Amino acid sequence: MPKKKKVKKVKKVKKAKKLKLLNKLKSPLKSSDKKSTIPGPDEKPEIKKIKKQPTEKKIYNLKDYVVYPKHGVGKITAIEKAKIGEIDIQFYKILVEKEKLTLTVPINQQSKLRPISSINQINKCVSILKTKPKIKRTMWSRRAQEYDQKINSGKIYELAEVVKDLNKNTDIIADQSYSERQLFEKAYERLKSEFEAVLKTSPEEVQKKMDKALGRTNISENAE
Numbered sequence: 001m002p003k004k005k006k007v008k009k010v011k012k013v014k015k016a017k018k019l020k021l022l023n024k025l026k027s028p029l030k031s032s033d034k035k036s037t038i039p040g041p042d043e044k045p046e047i048k049k050i051k052k053q054p055t056e057k058k059i060y061n062l063k064d065y066v067v068y069p070k071h072g073v074g075k076i077t078a079i080e081k082a083k084i085g086e087i088d089i090q091f092y093k094i095l096v097e098k099e100k101l102t103l104t105v106p107i108n109q110q111s112k113l114r115p116i117s118s119i120n121q122i123n124k125c126v127s128i129l130k131t132k133p134k135i136k137r138t139m140w141s142r143r144a145q146e147y148d149q150k151i152n153s154g155k156i157y158e159l160a161e162v163v164k165d166l167n168k169n170t171d172i173i174a175d176q177s178y179s180e181r182q183l184f185e186k187a188y189e190r191l192k193s194e195f196e197a198v199l200k201t202s203p204e205e206v207q208k209k210m211d212k213a214l215g216r217t218n219i220s221e222n223a224e
Contacts, residue, residue: 062077064076151190
């Protein structure tokens with residue numbers, strides 16, 4: 001008989017626990033328990049604005065060196081204003097000395113321009129020039145197109161890769177096709193002009209530095 005009494009007590013405890021759980025579920029949530037992230041019927045959801053990259057807001061000064069991808073390094077010779085219709089336009093005059101060319105670039109359309117590289121980037125380019133050239137087995141016409149795109153990309157590391165890949169470590173014309181030599185010289189001169197602007201040294205010193213990295217020291221000595 002005493003065993004039966006214990007069973008009844010256990011059943012009563014279980015029922016009491018169930019009632020407590022039901023009461024908790026039925027009771028309204030406190031203000032502290034409510035999630036603040038869920039907007040109510042009268043609340044407006046918060047809209048976050050996407051910030052645009054300030055590509056058009058870079059301000060260059062007079063005599064600054066800049067890089068225009070299709071033409072290479074240029075120097076800002078003037079910052080001028082002009083009125084077209086009722087719109088006032090401000091623009092940079094950029095002299096690309098290697099090509100004897102003056103560019104007119106509106107300030108609000110300068111996304112293609114970039115500042116010249118840093119010393120660290122130049123040092124990385126020297127490291128790229130020291131590595132072995134990548135030999136591809138694809139057709140020359142396709143490779144030439146890829147090299148030309150890299151030259152005109154305005155990216156200094158890609159420019160260094162073209163110089164390194166097309167470097168034959170020789171001055172014998174027969175070792176290079178005409179188009180290969182043209183692309184090499186174009187990439188070499190572009191890279192050299194940026195080295196000159198960053199390092200602020202003479203073209204001869206820059207050429208020695210580049211040729212040493214490319215293993216073309218004998219060519220430089222013969223040229224002298």
